[in-house]
Amino acid sequence: MSRLHLPPGWRARALLGAAAAVVVALVVAIGAVLADRWSGGTTVVEGVVGSEKVDFFRDERVVARLAELGYEVRVRPRGSRLMARDADGADFVSPGSDTAADHIRRDNGASTEYRLFSTPMVVLSYEPLAESLREAGVARRAEEDGTWSFDVAAYLELTAERTRWRDLPGDSVGSDNRNEVLVRTTDPRTSNSAGMYAAVLSYLLNDEEVVPPGGPDPEITDRLSGLFLAQGQPPESSQQPFEQFRDLGPGHTPLLWAYEAQYVHAMVNGPALPQDAVLMYPEPTVYSVHTLVPLTEAGDRVGALLADDPELRALATRHGFRAEGGDAFADLVAEHGLPVRTRVDDVVNTPTYEALEALLSGIEDAYDDSGMSPPAPEERRPAGGRDRGEGA
Numbered sequence: 001m002s003r004l005h006l007p008p009g010w011r012a013r014a015l016l017g018a019a020a021a022v023v024v025a026l027v028v029a030i031g032a033v034l035a036d037r038w039s040g041g042t043t044v045v046e047g048v049v050g051s052e053k054v055d056f057f058r059d060e061r062v063v064a065r066l067a068e069l070g071y072e073v074r075v076r077p078r079g080s081r082l083m084a085r086d087a088d089g090a091d092f093v094s095p096g097s098d099t100a101a102d103h104i105r106r107d108n109g110a111s112t113e114y115r116l117f118s119t120p121m122v123v124l125s126y127e128p129l130a131e132s133l134r135e136a137g138v139a140r141r142a143e144e145d146g147t148w149s150f151d152v153a154a155y156l157e158l159t160a161e162r163t164r165w166r167d168l169p170g171d172s173v174g175s176d177n178r179n180e181v182l183v184r185t186t187d188p189r190t191s192n193s194a195g196m197y198a199a200v201l202s203y204l205l206n207d208e209e210v211v212p213p214g215g216p217d218p219e220i221t222d223r224l225s226g227l228f229l230a231q232g233q234p235p236e237s238s239q240q241p242f243e244q245f246r247d248l249g250p251g252h253t254p255l256l257w258a259y260e261a262q263y264v265h266a267m268v269n270g271p272a273l274p275q276d277a278v279l280m281y282p283e284p285t286v287y288s289v290h291t292l293v294p295l296t297e298a299g300d301r302v303g304a305l306l307a308d309d310p311e312l313r314a315l316a317t318r319h320g321f322r323a324e325g326g327d328a329f330a331d332l333v334a335e336h337g338l339p340v341r342t343r344v345d346d347v348v349n350t351p352t353y354e355a356l357e358a359l360l361s362g363i364e365d366a367y368d369d370s371g372m373s374p375p376a377p378e379e380r381r382p383a384g385g386r387d388r389g390e391g392a
Contacts, residue, residue, distance in 0.1 A: 044072045045298045048087055050096040050192055051077035051238040052259055053290065056319045065311050071302055077237075079190030079375075081360065091299030094292045096192035101291035103353040114292045114303040117313075117321035119261035120344045121196045121285050123150045123183060124242075126250040127276040128173060133181075135170040139280060147339050150280040153204050155183070159227060165254065180230065183255040184241055187234035189364045189375045194234075196286050197257045198224055198359055199350045203284065210348065213355045216362060224359070225366035236376035242266075246273050259288060260340070264320030267338055279339060283346040290321065 049057065056062060057075045066073055078086045080095040083104060087093050094116070095101050101113050125133070130148060133139035138154045141147070158181050165177040188194035202211045205220045228234075235241045242262050245253040263279050266272055292307070294300035306312050317328040333340040350356065 042067060042070055042072050043298055044074060045091045045302050046089060047073060047075040047092045047094060047292075047299070047302075048078050048083055048090045049075045049094040050080055050083075050290070052096060052193070052262065053094060055265070056316060056321075059315060059319070062312065062315050065309070065315070066302075066305070069305055069309070071298075071305070073302060079187075079238075080192035080195065081190055081357075087295065091296040092292050092294045092303055094290060096288045096290055097195065097350060098289040098291055099350050099353040099356060100192065101289075101293050103357075105293045108293070108295055110293050110295060112294055112300060112303070114294075114307040115324065116290050116292055116303075116306050117316045117323045118287045118289045119259045119321055120287050120347070121193065121200070121282065122258055122260045122263065123280040123282055124245055124256040124258050124263065124273075125254060125278045125280060126274070127278055129165070129250055129254050130278040130280065132165070132168045132170055132173045136168045145339070145341070147341050148278055148280040150282045152200060152282050152284065155181070156201065156204060179254070181255070182227070182230055183257050184231055184245075184253050185228065185234075185257045186238050186241060187375050188228050188360055189234075189367060191238055192288065193238060193257060193259060194228070195356060195360060196288055196350070198363065199286050199356060200282060200284060200348065201227070202351070202359060203348050211351045211355050211359060213352055213358070216355070216359045218362075221359060221362035221366075225363045228363055229366060229370055229372070233373060234375070246271065246277075249274070259320075261320030261322075264333065264338065264340060265318075268318060268320065268332065268336055281341060281344060281346075284348040285344065285346065286348060286350050287344075 047057070054075060054077050057073055063072075076086075080097060080100040083093050083095050083100065087104070087108065093104050095104060098115070104110070105113050125139075130139050130141075133150075134141065136154075136158070138151050138158065140149050140151070142149070163181050165173045165179055165181055168181070183197070185191075185194045185197045188198060199211075201224055202216065202220055203209065205223055206217065211217075211220070235244070241253060241256055242258055245256045245258075246266065260279070263273065292299075292303040294303045306316075313323045314328060316323055317332055322329045330342040333342065351359070
């Protein structure tokens with residue numbers, strides 16, 4: 001058999017050619033990534049945010065303003081408890097509490113965080129039910145401004161006796177309403193707002209002291225677990241119970257734990273809540289502080305813009321959030337004649353991340369023991385924000 005005679009140095013030239021091909025492929029791949037992250041002078045920035053802020057980032061006005069400043073911000077929603085586990089590839093994360101933000105910052109070695117805006121937690125109900133609760137000593141209406149308060153300690157007394165709506169005094173609620181008086185929440189296994197509910201109730205159950213780190217009292221965990229489990233299967237997303245409150249009426253959701261911003265946003269931008277919907281301020285309540293923790297330089301620049309740019313701050317206010325400084329929020333609620341308090345006084349601190357996480361983990365164990373279905377995957381909305389804008 002004849003042998004193939006190759007020219008001298010062919011092996012070296014072949015190796016060099018293969019290496020050159022690899023380099024070209026890497027350059028093309030990197031170029032594709034950079035083209036995706038930098039197109040037409042616009043930097044694409046990826047974020048993981050609480051679902052209550054998705055509408056803000058999708059607002060066409062927010063998208064347009066960020067584009068003017070050189071950024072396209074793409075966000076994906078995630079519950080605050082799970083946010084740190086889903087930050088791969090993100091330039092920033094934005095939970096709904098400062099305790100979660102502190103944990104995420106420490107967990108990712110970040111040194112900076114931006115406090116964007118805040119909103120107190122509230123209870124939504126309907127006029128006949130609020131009147132019934134008033135007669136039972138759980139709710140009251142202020143004479144000076146017509147706003148409502150919700151006595152959480154008195155509510156806990158009702159729940160301890162498993163009081164039903166038909167058992168309340170007066171005739172505001174029909175005698176055939178056999179449902180228990182229960183505030184509906186989101187899923188405590190994933191959601192920030194449910195964690196805020198646990199923070200308020202645990203404060204009262206702990207003799208009006210913030211639950212300390214080191215493991216919660218089992219009695220407190222058991223009591224809170226019972227209040228969550230009695231609601232039945234949790235909703236699939238943070239927005240779902242609010243929409244059901246709005247669309248299905250008091251028969252489905254007589255009491256809802258919600259963000260004040262959800263109420264203000266609905267009444268300003270629509271779809272509006274029914275005319276007999278009532279906003280009540282829990283006593284005590286907590287503030288949900290929405291922060292941004294940057295994980296990259298691009299995320300840091302976007303965080304600074306969201307915190308400082310006057311136009312973006314004004315748009316956050318139009319979405320119902322309270323930005324620090326100025327009278328924009330007070331002007332907005334006055335413009336629309338909303339029964340909203342511009343100052344909320346009876347506010348308690350939330351536990352540390354470790355203390356609240358221990359409490360929620362105990363509640364999660366109770367869900368597992370009950371055979372309740374696991375948490376539904378967080379709602380995945382389209383990236384970007386060009387498919388739907390918000391009203392003025």
